[in-house]
Amino acid sequence: MDKLAESDSDDDLPSGWEERVTTNGKVYYANHQTQETQWEHPYTGKKKRVIGDLPYGWELTVSDQGLIVYVDHINQKTTFTDPRLAFAIEDDSYKFVPLKCRFDSSTTTLQLLHGKDLTGKYIIVTGASSGLGYETAKSLALHGAHVTMGCRDVKKAELIASKMIDNSSKVKLNIYVKHLDLNDLKSVKCFAQEYISQGWPLNVLILNAGEMFPPFQKTVDGFERTFQSHYLGHFYLCKFLENLLVASGYNSSENSRIVAVTCEAHWQSKIQNASDIIANTLNPQASGYCPLEAYCNANLCKLLLVKELNRRMDKKRRQVICHAVHPGNMIYTSIFRHSWWLMLAYTLCRPFTKSKEQGAATIVYAATSRQVGVIGGCYFMNCSECQPSLAAQSDILAKELWSLGELMIQKAATLNDLNLRCKQLTDAEQPNEAPTEFAIC
Helix, strand or coil: CCCCCCCCCHHHCCCCEEEEECCCCEEEEEECCCCEEECCCCCCCCCEECCCCCCCCEEEEECCCCCEEEEECCCCEEECCCHHHHHCEECCCCCCCCHHHHCCCCCCHHHHCCCCCCCCCEEEEECCCCHHHHHHHHHHHHCCCEEEEEECCHHHHHHHHHHHHHCCCCCCCEEEEEECCCCCHHHHHHHHHHHHHCCCCCCEEEECCCCCCCCCCECCCCCEHHHHHHHHHHHHHHHHHHHHHHHHHHCCCCCEEEEEECCHHHHHCCCCCHHHCCHHHHCCCHHHCCHHHHHHHHHHHHHHHHHHHHHHHHHCCCCEEEEEEECCCCCCCHHHCCCHHHHHHHHHHHHHCCCHHHHHHHHHHHHHCHHHCCCCCEEEECCEEECCCCHHHCHHHHHHHHHHHHHHHHHHHHHHHHHHHHHHHHHHHCCCCCCCCCCCC
16 A cells, blocks of 8 residues: 555545544554554554543543543534544654644634633633723633623623623623723722632733823823823732732642733833833823823833733742733724724724734633743743843843832822822811701892
8 A cells, every 4th residue: 555645634544444542642543444453643653642621511421331422512412532633742742832833823712722621710801891802701701711801891891791691602601790990999909809709719810901092191090091001000900819819820730820911012112221110201291291102111011010920929939920912913903092093004904914813812822821831921922932122021120110010009099098088078077968048038
């Protein structure tokens, strides 16, 4: 018999051969003509094995005759074939396939999660009511994850969540909506406390929310809104949820993760030295506000947050790793809503850029892939690790920004206390009843 071109696909098995899997995941080949079995592929000579859990909705059972049967509860079918065979890897190498060979810029979230079962994973996604946050939350929930959407507009998020559930009649989605306004530190605190009070673990925290080129405005805490929505609000949220992430990592077979969504615009930030990490630069007044500069600085701050968080977790040997991702350039979402010229530019570029499903793939990759679940502090683009700017790699800048963030939180707490006291004093000066109106005779 002539030898065919090398291939491991079932289509290229000789006639009368079948691919099977043992209970411990090793692939073997059965020759029905000779009633013999072997570990090596009949053409390539390669040995293979299956890895990971069964896909979401599948279950392994044993029939009355002692045969292993795979049950697909979603499609209500049974088969003797292990569904993981489609993802079998070579048995002579325990390393995963190189990242760039498996996934690239065209990969979508559903392609990346194909065959994965995220049941038992508890995940928070900030800014999940639209754009990349929505696509991320949806794809994770569709594969069994317990997803909490932290959103400023609760009504909009609840409507979107209900549509997700209605459109997924075959799969029960565990998706919840909670109010989270990163431009209000009190809201951040309430969100974290409410989540912790539920008694849920937290396996993945995805820091997705942020604004692009908004008009100048101070938040209720007194900070420029781009800086607070990207960095300071998430910084405060991480501090509240740190212990829960650590506990969840110790109680799980995998590390907990923090994934921050950033942008290549961080390369354009003018922050290069520790002397640049000052309040006037990151939290400008109206006279010194430049939307582009604020956006670039805020994204760099998010990268530095990941670096310092990962360093602190690693130093204390905590079971938490942190990654940053760039989803792609000029993906058509609502992030450009504050600028008409950005809307025009994004519309013109839309046919040539990633879809939202492709942009969210790198976020999902950093949040779920076992390949990147051990060593943290990485920056990903197109589902592959790449190098951020030199400033984003600076330990000095990361530590300096952390210290400044803590000072800002303290300042905001003091300001809120003063405002509360002033309100209480003002209320105390008001009479309990409306003044009597005297009739003029």
